[in-house]
Amino acid sequence: MFFAASLALLAAMLLMLVRLFAGPSLYDRVLALNAFGTKTVLLIGLVGFVTDRPDFMDIALLYALINFVGTIAVLKFFRYRALGDIDDDAAPGKPGAPS
Amino acid sequence: MIEMVLDIATGVLLAGGSFFLLVGSIGVLRLPDFYSRMHAAGVTDTLGAELILLAMILQTGFSLITVKLIAIGFFMFFTSPTSTHAVANAAWAAGVRPLLGKDLKPGDGEAGPKDGAAS
Amino acid sequence: MLRGIILALGLFGLWLLLSGVYKPLWIGLGAGSAIAVTLLVMRMDVLDSEGLPAQMRFGTFRYWGWLQAEIVKANLAVTKILLSPRMNISPAIIRIKPTQQSDTGRVTFANSITLTPGTVTVDTDGDAFIVHAVDESFADMDALADMDRRVTVIEQR
Structure with missing residues (x-):
């Protein structure tokens, strides 16, 4: 049962990978990456059930955290070309954008 | 007896979750522009993920794993709109404009900031 | 200060939830790290109604x-x-x-x-x-x- 769901999840991830590589814009890719990460979290959980190793839930939880922070970091980097202190004047289009 | 009911419920939830996950992915592939693709990704992030997590919760009974699964669910509930908005806002700020209307014409961003016209 | 206490308790609760080992040493480590993080956050001065929105109703x-x-x-x-x-x-x-x-x-x-x-x-x-x-x-x-x-x-x- 969980194995079948994992297969469906893998198929969905494959479709998401197509969008990830096809683009066309950076934002499509980030969107696909984020959705891919969400599915990865679920897949880790399901694999934990398939192999009967409940410790996988910790990894899934951690991956959920990293996925969120990673998405924000990628977007922040491409918006400001920096990850540390943001110079507000350097922001394209939106002066005083929240950092 | 209860075991069997739980198993059936789990199966139904897993099937539903997989269905919504696949639909979301198909939508991300099929939709014409970035802004509409966001909505398809939203289907995966909300209902698909919730159903699968719920199915796993049903199978664990009540233990620390259940609490962890609920924590994952809560975390997704809070972060998925934030990251979706972050992507959308980044695209909008960079001047990407959505296709609008029945014939999917590139929008002029009439509701947007004054300086963004490029699409 | 109240927000600091809420944050520390929340972090400690998260530790208890994730560790699953309830020996005095581990619980002590959890309490210590929760307090350390809270102090760090207070020093960073991000503990306000935006950083910890504890003001929403039931x-x-x-x-x-x-x-x-x-x-x-x-x-x-x-x-x-x-x-x-x-x-x-x-x-x-x-x-x-x-x-x-x-x-x-x-x-x-x-x-x-x-x-x-x-x-x-x-x-x-x-x-x-x-x-x-x-x-x-x-x-x-x-x-x-x-x-x-x-x-x-x-x-x-």
Whole structure:
């Protein structure tokens, strides 16, 4: 049962990978990456059930955290070309954008 | 007896979750522009993920794993709109404009900031 | 200070939840790291109504239940669109003025809009939210106004 769901999840991830590589814009890719990460979290959980190793839930939880922070970091980097202190004047289009 | 009911419920939830996950992915592939693709990704992030997590919760009974699964669910509930908005806002700020209307014409961003016209 | 205590307790609770080992040493380590993180956060001076929005009311939980029902409905509607063979969508951009006073209330409203599939808050323009809807049927001002009203109810001023 969980194995079948994992297969469906893998198929969905494959479709998401197509969008990830096809683009066309950076934002499509980030969107696909984020959705891919969400599915990865679920897949880790399901694999934990398939192999009967409940410790996988910790990894899934951690991956959920990293996925969120990673998405924000990628977007922040491409918006400001920096990850540390943001110079507000350097922001394209939106002066005083929240950092 | 209860075991069997739980198993059936789990199966139904897993099937539903997989269905919504696949639909979301198909939508991300099929939709014409970035802004509409966001909505398809939203289907995966909300209902698909919730159903699968719920199915796993049903199978664990009540233990620390259940609490962890609920924590994952809560975390997704809070972060998925934030990251979706972050992507959308980044695209909008960079001047990407959505296709609008029945014939999917590139929008002029009439509701947007004054300086963004490029699409 | 109150926020600091809430944060420390929350972090300690998270530690207990994740560790699963309840020996005095481990619990002590958890308490120590929770306090250390709290002190660090207070030194960074990010512990305000934005960093730890502990000011929302209990009605929040009832709102989440309502929101969950809305999410399911919106998901079914979006699924119908995604699976229709010709996919006749007409995306729209709408503006909506939130009636919440506090930042937390507005963030809750904007996130609720984003969380229901079919509508995504794209940007703010002065007082108003710019919302992208995948189809005109989702750009339903009455439904959004209803959600706005519900968020304003749970918002504490």
